[in-house]
Amino acid sequence: MSACTTTPLTAWIEGIGFLAPGLPDWATARAVLRGEQDYAAAASVLPAPAILPPAERRRASRVVKLTLAIGLEAAAHAAADVAMLATVFSASGADGHNCHALCEQLATDDRQISPTRFHNSVHNAAAGYWGIATRAMAPCQVICGFDASFGAGLLDTLGQVIVDQQPTLLIAYDSEYPAPLHAKRDTPDCGGVALLLTPQRTARSLASLGVTTTELAAQSMPDPALEGLRRNIPALRSLPLLQLLARGEAGTVCLDYLPPMQLNVALQPC
Amino acid sequence: MTPLHLSSYTATTCLGSGLAATLAGLRDDRSGLQRCTFESVELDTWIGEVAGVDAQTLPPALKHYDCRNNRLVQLGLEADGFADTVRAAIARHGKKRVGIFLGTSTAGILQTELAYRRRDPASGALPDDFIYRTTHNSFSLAEFARDYFGLEGPAMAVSTACSSSAKVFAAAARQLALGSIDAALVGGVDSLCLTTLYGFASLQLTSSQPCRPYDAERDGISVGEGAAFALLERLPAEPASGSILLLGAGESSDAYHMSSPHPEGLGARLAMEAALRSAGLTAGQIDYINLHGTATPANDAAEGKAVSALFGQSVPCSSTKGATGHTLGAAGAVEAVICALALSHDLLPGSPQTRQLDPAISLDYLLSSRPAKLRHALSNSFGFGGSNCSLIFGVAP
Numbered sequence: 001m002s003a004c005t006t007t008p009l010t011a012w013i014e015g016i017g018f019l020a021p022g023l024p025d026w027a028t029a030r031a032v033l034r035g036e037q038d039y040a041a042a043a044s045v046l047p048a049p050a051i052l053p054p055a056e057r058r059r060a061s062r063v064v065k066l067t068l069a070i071g072l073e074a075a076a077h078a079a080a081d082v083a084m085l086a087t088v089f090s091a092s093g094a095d096g097h098n099c100h101a102l103c104e105q106l107a108t109d110d111r112q113i114s115p116t117r118f119h120n121s122v123h124n125a126a127a128g129y130w131g132i133a134t135r136a137m138a139p140c141q142v143i144c145g146f147d148a149s150f151g152a153g154l155l156d157t158l159g160q161v162i163v164d165q166q167p168t169l170l171i172a173y174d175s176e177y178p179a180p181l182h183a184k185r186d187t188p189d190c191g192g193v194a195l196l197l198t199p200q201r202t203a204r205s206l207a208s209l210g211v212t213t214t215e216l217a218a219q220s221m222p223d224p225a226l227e228g229l230r231r232n233i234p235a236l237r238s239l240p241l242l243q244l245l246a247r248g249e250a251g252t253v254c255l256d257y258l259p260p261m262q263l264n265v266a267l268q269p270c
Numbered sequence: 271m272t273p274l275h276l277s278s279y280t281a282t283t284c285l286g287s288g289l290a291a292t293l294a295g296l297r298d299d300r301s302g303l304q305r306c307t308f309e310s311v312e313l314d315t316w317i318g319e320v321a322g323v324d325a326q327t328l329p330p331a332l333k334h335y336d337c338r339n340n341r342l343v344q345l346g347l348e349a350d351g352f353a354d355t356v357r358a359a360i361a362r363h364g365k366k367r368v369g370i371f372l373g374t375s376t377a378g379i380l381q382t383e384l385a386y387r388r389r390d391p392a393s394g395a396l397p398d399d400f401i402y403r404t405t406h407n408s409f410s411l412a413e414f415a416r417d418y419f420g421l422e423g424p425a426m427a428v429s430t431a432c433s434s435s436a437k438v439f440a441a442a443a444r445q446l447a448l449g450s451i452d453a454a455l456v457g458g459v460d461s462l463c464l465t466t467l468y469g470f471a472s473l474q475l476t477s478s479q480p481c482r483p484y485d486a487e488r489d490g491i492s493v494g495e496g497a498a499f500a501l502l503e504r505l506p507a508e509p510a511s512g513s514i515l516l517l518g519a520g521e522s523s524d525a526y527h528m529s530s531p532h533p534e535g536l537g538a539r540l541a542m543e544a545a546l547r548s549a550g551l552t553a554g555q556i557d558y559i560n561l562h563g564t565a566t567p568a569n570d571a572a573e574g575k576a577v578s579a580l581f582g583q584s585v586p587c588s589s590t591k592g593a594t595g596h597t598l599g600a601a602g603a604v605e606a607v608i609c610a611l612a613l614s615h616d617l618l619p620g621s622p623q624t625r626q627l628d629p630a631i632s633l634d635y636l637l638s639s640r641p642a643k644l645r646h647a648l649s650n651s652f653g654f655g656g657s658n659c660s661l662i663f664g665v666a667p
Contacts, residue, residue, distance in 0.1 A: 009448055093407060094429075099382075106464045107386035111312075118469030119529040119654055122375060123408050123429030128655025131525035137540055139521035140657060141437065144408035144427045152426040159444030163271075180395050181382070184402040213366075213424075213450070260422055261366065 008210030008266060009158040012201050014167070015078030016245065017070035017194035019044060020229055020236060026073060032226075033239075033246035039225045044190040051133045060129070063095050063175050066190045067126040068133060071171045074194035078204055082134040085196070086160055086168045089127040090143040090153025092234040093185065095120055096177035103181075126173070138166075149174070150193075150237045151257030157197055158211060167198040172235035191233040193242065201270065207245060210266040218256035241265050271443055271548045273664070275505045276514040277453075278355035280346065281498035281607040283594040284318035288349040293611050299638050301593050301622040303480040303492050308462050309380075315476040318494025318595025319462060320345070335414040337405035339378035339461040343414055346459060346497025356419055359453045359501055369451040370425035371442040372412045373434030373458035375599035375653075377427070378405035380463035411459050423451055429599065431653030432562075434458055435498070436602025439661050440519035442502050457499030458603035466598060467493055473529060475566050481596070483563035483589035483621055484570050484635055486628040491564045494595020498603035500610075513666040514610040517646065518549025524656025531569055531652060535576025538562075538650065541658035542580055545648060549662040553581045556662070557644040558618055560605045562652045563589020564596050573650065574631035588636040592623030602651040606661055609647040613665040618642045 018026040022042040031037040046065035048057050051072065060068075067089065075082045093099075098120045105113055119125070124142035131140060139160070145152030150172045157170040173192025177185050201208065219240040221227040230239045240253040244267045252266045280288060284302030285295035295302065303316045326341035347353045360368050385400035404410050412427045424445065428437045435458020442454035460466075470476045470493060477490035502516060509515070522544060524537035531538070546553060559581065562573055570589075577587065590608050597604050612619055620639035627635045645664060652658045 007449065009450070092409075099379075102465055102469075103379075103382050103386040106383050106468065107389075111464065111468045113465075113468050113472050115469075115472040115529070118465070118472050121465060121469065122431045122654050124431055124653070124655040124657055125528070127430070127657070128528050131523040131656050132527065135525045137523050137525050137537060139544075140430075140523045141441065141521075142428065142430045142655075142657070144429050145425070146403060146407050146409040146413065148409075148425075152424070155424060155450065156426065156441050156444065159441065159448055163444045163447045180389060180393075181402065184396060184400065185407075258416075258425055261424065 008212050009162060010208060010210045011158055011161045011197040011199060012205040013195055013207050013209055014198050014204045015074040015080065015196035017073030019066060019070050020191035020233065021189045030246040033243045039223060041225060046190060061095050061098065061120060062190055063126045064129045066173050066175065066192055067130060067171050070173065070192050070194040071130060071169060074169060074196045078196045080196055083136050084138060085136055086138040086166050087130065088141040088143065088153050088157045088160065088168060088170045090145065090149045090172045092144065092146050092149045092174045094123045095125060096175055096181060100178050100181055147234045148258040149234045151255060151263050161197045161199050165199045167196060170195045170197065174233050174235050188232050191229065192235045193238050205270045207267050207269045212264045214254060214262050214264040215260045216254045216262060218254050218262050241267065271518060272447060273505050274443055274446060274502045274516040275509060276500045276516060276610055277503045278352055279500040279607050279610055280350040280352040281604050282320055282346040282349050283496040283597060283604055284320055284494055285593055287345060289611065293615060295593055296608065296611065296619045297617060297639055299620045299622045301480055303595055311464060311467050313467055313471050313476065314478045316480045316492040317462060318492060320495050332414065332417055334401050335404045335410065337378035337381040339411060339459060340414045342461045342495065342497045343411050343459050346499060352499055355501055356455055360419060363452040365421050366423045367452040368421055369423050369442060369445055369454045370412050370416050370421065371438035371454055371456045372415060373428045373438045373599050373602060374408060374411055374460050375429060375431050375434055376460060376463050376465055377408045377410050379465050380461065381405040383464045415455060430657035431655060432598050432601055433651040433653035433657040433659045434599040434602060436651035436659035436661055437521060439516055439606065440521055440659065443516065443519060446502065446504060454502040455499060456502055458600035459497040460597055460599040461495045477565065480623045481565035481592055482623045483565040483591050484627055484631060485624045486626055488565040488567060488570060490566055492595040494597040496594060496597035496600040496604045498600055498607045500606065509666040511666055512614055514613055515664045515666060517664045518545045518662035520544025520548055520660045522658045526656050529654050531572040533572055535572040537656055537658045538573050538576040538652060539580055541660040545660035545662050551646060551662065556581065556585050556646050556648050558612055558647040559585055559587035560609050560647065560649040561587050561589040562650040563591055565591060574633055578632045583632050583634050586618050586634050586636050588619055588621040590619050592621050602659065605649045609649050609663045612647055613644050613663060616641050616643050
């Protein structure tokens with residue numbers, strides 16, 4: 001009986017996608033994490049998903065725009081065919097605005113909710129639209145771990161990469177609830193990270209990743225604004241790892257997972 | 271995949287709490303469906319409501335988890351002494367080495383629906399006693415179970431609508447294969463709420479009669495609720511005769527529509543083929559298929575096409591949703607347990623409420639249960655968003 005996982009779970013990173021308040025893409029986030037550019041706080045900018053037909057594009061919700069933006073950015077970074085990729089979506093909650101609208105209407109005498117609102121209420125709505133947009137028929141996992149969602153998503157992604165030996169795209173993301181739910185769950189804005197992990201090193205590999213569990217305290221971000229993002233948007237518990245990646249440095253970081261269990265991640269640039 | 275041992279398992283649905291009630295219901299072709307009188311719901315439909323959920327009292331230290339969904343978690347965990355087998359596994363492996371993998375579609379959203387009726391008239395604020403994290407959030411049932419057993423290992427909720435608690439078996443099997451855990455508490459819990467009852471009604475997918483899977487006159491689902499769990503562990507070198515094994519899992523996506531299945535069941539077929547590959551079995555080695563069989567015209571037509579394309583008409587199959595209702599995010603685990611019962615008690619479950627197989631569907635469909643010796647059973651679970659999962663279970667000779 002061992003207390004912790006001691007053999008690292010190893011995979012290679014081929015692509016990164018990123019979006020957060022003030023950080024519209026990985027190129028910007030990378031420059032900020034490298035210290036080449038100051039962080040400027042701003043609301044998250046969610047691009048219109050060009051992959052969807054115009055009518056769908058207009059109707060796309062914030063979580064759909066967010067996940068398509070970061071997932072497609074990571075796949076493009078790796079020059080991967082999205083139609084062939086297995087995916088793991090991990091989010092601390094579903095579409096908060098849709099949830100509010102449903103609960104508000106169900107509290108009235110007119111409970112005839114819209115069918116579209118209902119099918120958009122499932123936790124896997126963004127994953128469903130991803131499949132429709134990309135035509136990917138590969139396995140698609142959808143996880144919730146509340147504040148531990150990034151770690152939970154990373155562990156299942158490593159499972160698919162190592163056990164099933166398939167490149168897998170992790171899309172970890174969160175979005176906000178409007179009032180009055182916002183007072184009960186105060187995620188401030190949309191944010192997320194996508195990582196395309198592969199079982200073998202390839203010419204496109206950016207770095208290798210070795211994950212073990214630990215009970216050490218998670219690392220924080222030295223910059224207070226970035227630390228705010230790390231703490232307030234669960235997917236951005238990944239920021240210490242992304243900082244190493246941005247800097248192209250070898251090193252080890254401890255990421256928040258599910259106390260007392262944390263994830264120790266050793267990164268080695270290729 | 272490396273076969274895994276279901277060292278214990280249990281199910282609670284409208285058929286009753288625990289394996290004995292479930293098995294008796296299946297043998298007798300009994301249906302637990304009743305006319306909907308849930309909460310303040312005014313819909314002409316039938317539901318599968320679990321008795322005694324509201325009477326459950328959570329331990330004082332876990333009061334913040336209190337909601338119908340977590341009461342159903344506790345009711346389900348304590349059935350058949352299942353919780354004691356989890357505690358024994360924790361004693362064997364350690365509290366960091368037992369992982370939690372639970373599926374749900376709506377968790378305790380009923381708590382939020384009720385809180386929205388009690389908003390402050392001036393500010394619109396939700397009541398102080400409403401706690402989002404431990405009731406509504408999709409992870410709440412997994413966090414509750416983790417705290418219920420004092421575990422310190424990994425945990426996740428899978429929420430892919432009606433395939434959720436089939437996919438937990440695949441996720442847990444991966445972590446067991448990685449060596450990050452030595453045992454997994456897997457399962458699914460979903461409880462009745464207004465979102466799903468009015469939601470399926472808005473899609474015109476609820477039936478005004480008890481649901482009739484695969485019937486020519488099927489016209490929709492009966493929403494149910496349930497809690498089903500299994501303890502997955504690595505197989506002993508010589509598993510005891512009669513041990514129930516998880517042999518394979520297959521996952522796929524329809525990539526077609528948010529709330530309608532691919533009309534030819536293409537995604538469903540991919541999942542079943544992947545499960546057969548994962549188990550190292552051929553279609554001819556499957557002795558029973560527990561169909562997803564929701565009783566909507568589109569689901570059963572698409573699934574029927576996929577199953578007959580892959581298995582022909584020679585494999586006995588049935589949907590048990592006429593007995594339990596569609597327990598949504600719990601359906602995968604409920605029907606995994608039904609397969610375990612079928613394998614361990616030599617039973618082919620029937621399809622209560624179904625009177626006549628749809629003549630457009632070519633399957634060996636079981637209207638009534640009958641005894642038969644089974645070696646391998648396959649269970650299908652498909653969900654909104656085009657999420658598909660098939661599992662294959664076997665019995666040690």
